[in-house]
Amino acid sequence: MKTLLDTVWQRRGTTWLWDEAALPTVSTAAQAWSLRRLLRTVGQWPDELPGNDGQAVVVAGLDTALDALLPADAEAWLTDVLKPAVLSFQQHFGGGGALVFWLPTGRGRMKVNAASDAVSWACPPPHQGQLLAFGRILWGEGGEYPQELVLQAGGKPAGLYHGRIT
Secondary structure (H helix, E strand, O other), X not given: OOXXXXXXXXXXXXXXXOOOOOHXXXXXXXXXXXXXXXXXXXXXXXXXXXXXXXXXXXXXXXXXXXXXXXXXXXXXXXXXXXXXXXXXXXXHHOOOOEEEEEOOOHHHHEEEOOOOOOEEEEOOOOOOOOEEOHHHHHHOOOOOOXXXXXXXXXXXXXXXXXXXXX
C-alpha cells in the first residue's frame, strides 16, 4: 500500500483516522459530528464544513455502529447506508471537502492485506476472528486503493486516505 505524507487529507477526500495526534489538525471535539448527524445531513449539506476553516468534518461513531451490528448486517449497512452517504458528500463538495471518520480503535481493527491491499474491519467479540470486507464494500478495490496516512516519515500509519470513492 502506498504511503501518504501530506496534509491533503485535511482538505479533501475521505479518511479513516485513528491517531489522536492527527485529530486536532482538522477539528475540535465541539466541531465533530456524530454518525447520526452525518446520515441526517445527506442531501442537505451545509455550505461550509465545521472543521479546518470550513474544509473538513470529523465524524465519530462509525466503529460503534459497526460493532453494534452482526457482521452480515454491518456489511449490508456499509453498502446501503454509509457508502451512499460518502458518495453524496463527494458529489456535493467535489474536491473541496474532507470527510474524516474518527476511529479511535482503528489501529488494531483495520486490517490491511499486504499482498492484495485489501482492507478489512476486525469484528469484536463474540464475532472475533470475523472480518468485514470494508474496502471491497466502500471502494470496490478495483485498482482504487487508499493510501496509508503517516504524520512523519517512517512513522506508524495514522489512518487510511482515499481521494475519491467511486
